[in-house]
Amino acid sequence: MLNFEDFFGAEVTPEIIRPGAVLLREFARKDAPRLTEDVRSITRIVPFRAMQTQGGAKMSLMASGCGDLTWLRDEPSSEAAVYSSAIPEGEDNWPDMPPLFLDLARRAANAGGFPGFEPNACLINRYRPGAKLGLHQDRDERDDDAPIVSVSLGLPIIFLFGGLERSGPIARIPLDHGDVVVWGGPARLAYHGVLPLKEGFHPAVGRERINLTFRKIRT
Numbered sequence: 001m002l003n004f005e006d007f008f009g010a011e012v013t014p015e016i017i018r019p020g021a022v023l024l025r026e027f028a029r030k031d032a033p034r035l036t037e038d039v040r041s042i043t044r045i046v047p048f049r050a051m052q053t054q055g056g057a058k059m060s061l062m063a064s065g066c067g068d069l070t071w072l073r074d075e076p077s078s079e080a081a082v083y084s085s086a087i088p089e090g091e092d093n094w095p096d097m098p099p100l101f102l103d104l105a106r107r108a109a110n111a112g113g114f115p116g117f118e119p120n121a122c123l124i125n126r127y128r129p130g131a132k133l134g135l136h137q138d139r140d141e142r143d144d145d146a147p148i149v150s151v152s153l154g155l156p157i158i159f160l161f162g163g164l165e166r167s168g169p170i171a172r173i174p175l176d177h178g179d180v181v182v183w184g185g186p187a188r189l190a191y192h193g194v195l196p197l198k199e200g201f202h203p204a205v206g207r208e209r210i211n212l213t214f215r216k217i218r219t
């Protein structure tokens with residue numbers, strides 16, 4: 001029997017940020033407890049680590065990941081990020097993407113207008129108060145046909161979303177626990193970032209914000 005969600009094809013009404021970019025408010029809210037549990041399991045295997053920009057500057061967020069391959073730039077590098085199936089120590093492969101991650105990413109992409117999304121990587125960012133992410137494009141995936149699906153858990157933050165030029169107008173979007181942003185097509189290479197995380201305490205996640213970005217990397 002069809003339920004409401006199957007019939008209408010979306011669990012929430014997408015809010016359009018710009019063509020190709022949508023906000024799905026609370027889309028991951030009901031899955032959030034299991035998602036945070038899964039993040040804990042993954043980061044027991046691959047702990048969050050400090051990251052560096054391509055130029056070698058220390059970033060304020062810390063990162064982990066899962067899936068077939070992921071990247072962590074924890075050393076200065078003149079190279080663009082290289083996605084790898086080996087974790088940085090080179091011992092083991094990344095933890096598998098939990099089934100719920102994959103299911104959520106597929107459903108969110110579909111609801112955002114990108115059916116058929118099959119991510120093979122999930123980058124997990126952890127922000128503590130004061131941490132931020134400057135404006136950038138996600139261009140290391142070597143596959144601009146697939147969208148990016150970005151899930152927010154924990155403390156609220158202001159997400160910045162602009163256009164294809166760094167200097168263009170920037171939307172400031174408050175993101176809360178369970179909100180999902182999907183961007184692809186004409187917005188796939190849009191500049192985006194987050195403002196510094198404000199001090200606070202979230203009952204489910206504590207004094208931090210966790211961000212999951214699902215990506216399709218061309219291997």
Ligand SMILES: O=C(O)CCC(=O)C(=O)O
Nearest residue numbers: 123125138150194211213
């Ligand atoms: O934390 C966010 O909301 C964005 C993360 C992001 O843009 C990235 O990891 O490339």
Ligand SMILES: [Mn+2]
Nearest residue numbers: 136137138192
């Ligand atoms: Mn990004």
